[in-house]
Amino acid sequence: MSSDAYTSSEGLALSNVRWLDTHFEACRPEYEDMLRAVGIRRGWRVLDAGCGGGTHLPLLAGLVGEKGRVDAVDLAAENVDAVGGHPDLQDTPCPVSVRVGSLMALPYSDDNFDAVWCANTTQYFDDEGLLAALAELRRVARPGGTVAVKDVDVQMARFYPADSLLVVRLSEVSLLDRTDAQARGSVRGRELRRWLERAGLEGVWQRTTLIERWAPLKPAEREFFGSWMAYLARVAEERGVPEEDLAAWRALRDPEAPDHLVNHPEFYACEGQVIAVGRVPAGDET
Template sequence: MLSDDHGSWGYTSSTGLGFTRNDVVEAHFAACAPYYRQALDEAGIEAGWHVLDAGCGSGSFLPLLADRVGAAGRVSAIDLAEENAARAAERTRDGSFAPPVDVRQGDVLDLPYKDGTFDAVWCANTTQYLDDDELLRALREFRRVVRPGGVIAVKDLDASLITARPTADPFLFTDFFRAAARAPGYARQLLRARDLYRRLAEAGLQGVRQRTVVMEHYAPMAPAVRRFYGLACARIAQQATDAGLAGDWQAFLDPDGAANPLRDPFGYISEGNVIAVGTAPMPTGTL
């Protein structure tokens, strides 16, 4: 799971994985919350269900999942980073959750639940940290712990749709990811989201469907949007500069700089949001 390049991406949690520190995870959720709610709508989670949030981070999706299953449902959650799992558990203690919520520290590659425990598994912004073999293993774990006919919904970002304006070169970020993805690692996995439909089918799921949405943010940008994308672009710009990639990266290095394109009166940033959904097969002979 841990490729050698995560340190260069920064904002690591105790797992050593880039962009998993809880403050950055929460900033991303705050910046993209309307798009994330739309993606969750695609999953078709129903009232009364028991749902697993696999790779829950610091728990930003937990209130939304709790609202969907209601008082008659249940929510479980798991995350690899101990501090993220602890923060997610803390969210559930304020008395605002209608259903019971159980949060654990653990690994999506070896889920500590019995077969057929859940009606649905929701996995958001987590598969980007798995190599191809691990991704298949995780999807098979999701299939194992969900009941026959249950739902598995995987959401992740598509970095091929990242672009910023105004810049002299509209392919600045595209060229970075093209170069960085030549070797196995995090950049390559950030470009894999639109293959999720195929990965779900390879894991034995049925009725697989997928939708990709461009998440767009333009001036005047909300503080949460400017904060997250300013930090994210700065890390990419630093990597590009260190690698000697051509392009006008200097303006992105300072998230708060007046020359940063995201602070321009016509500033713009986008990325892709992919949601793939499938169902666990029914036993042979079941009508």
């Protein structure tokens, strides 16, 4: 992947469709388990807010079945276009429609959905933006409906046998830049339950999943971890981490190099992902 291969037309890092597809394929079993745990029922009308290239849409369509309906919205026009061409969305059990729009002003009426799913998108918002987005998710879900948010906690990530705190230290350096909303958003995963409660949702629960992979890696896992390390190595360079860490990151820049960590016989990597799920209060008609 080239360095730009991570960024969408909206300038958001880690929002490019190819990257999203690679990430999803490497983590598919855990990602799909997380979505299944939300409790989406047959016949429901569901919104995927920040749908990217549509990786979660086939499972969502399967969960709601032929009497259900799935809507999807994303800020980046090319991601919305990719949903239209998604091979697993050519023959879904229920209608799936997608459009360009922002979580900050969702193009749907109040109380429109039985459930709203928002995966790996709150990481782009600062704390104030997160509350505004959650208010929008709550607005479009019906009273008693479900709001489910999934996001990463990047400080749970490790690449072995590299230094176990390499990612943590990079995250800490990035957090020093208060203007970098994604740096903050990427460590907010394990706080999500509290943010949903703050947004007025009820019965909120949260579950954290540690996704772990060991050598020998499958091709999709190799591509994902290789490109993720290359991306983080670029961030480390831009952020100016301490010299010793920079040397370690530089060794991770090129996943095609024969001595790259992804080829190490003892390679291990993990990523932490969180879902927080709440209910819109009954009597919340707007």
